[in-house]
Amino acid sequence: MEDIVNNYQTSIDLLNDAVRREIASSMQYIYFHIRMEDAGYEYVARYMHKVAIEEMRHVEMLAERILFLGGDVDLNPIEPTRQLHEMEAMFDFAVKLEESTISHYNSASAQCASAGDSVTQRMFQDLAAEEEEHLDNFRNELQNMMEYGQLYLAMQSVGHSKAISKK
Numbered sequence: 001m002e003d004i005v006n007n008y009q010t011s012i013d014l015l016n017d018a019v020r021r022e023i024a025s026s027m028q029y030i031y032f033h034i035r036m037e038d039a040g041y042e043y044v045a046r047y048m049h050k051v052a053i054e055e056m057r058h059v060e061m062l063a064e065r066i067l068f069l070g071g072d073v074d075l076n077p078i079e080p081t082r083q084l085h086e087m088e089a090m091f092d093f094a095v096k097l098e099e100s101t102i103s104h105y106n107s108a109s110a111q112c113a114s115a116g117d118s119v120t121q122r123m124f125q126d127l128a129a130e131e132e133e134h135l136d137n138f139r140n141e142l143q144n145m146m147e148y149g150q151l152y153l154a155m156q157s158v159g160h161s162k163a164i165s166k167k
Ligand SMILES: [Fe+2]
Pocket: 022, 054, 055, 058, 127, 131
């Protein structure tokens, strides 16, 4: 019985670490969304909003698992939101956030496997796959922005004009 309790504690700690990462990412992307929307970069602002909501959905999934295992949820962000204003700096940081999250989830999944908790292990694997999609999209945005520069930003602004004309 003692072993089972210890196994769950390992998972609960890993899940709470993940919750705190997801909260920090979600807040960071909402911040980017607000800055990008204010700057008139319509399409990418909308994408940031979508990812922020996806991270919040991850919080919910992780939190449900924590409660199921008998733990309590720590909703404090693992780090404060950075007030970045430049598009390149925002994408650059988004890429770093996703890379770091993926690396943590791979390691968490391995630790859950060692602790014999295959359901939490699979949850971390599924989450890592979703974070890889975010990473891929953020990398593409960053690359397009570096390649097309002002043209990329101009196209985002045209998107904004299109969107407000429909309102
Ligand atoms: Fe996430």
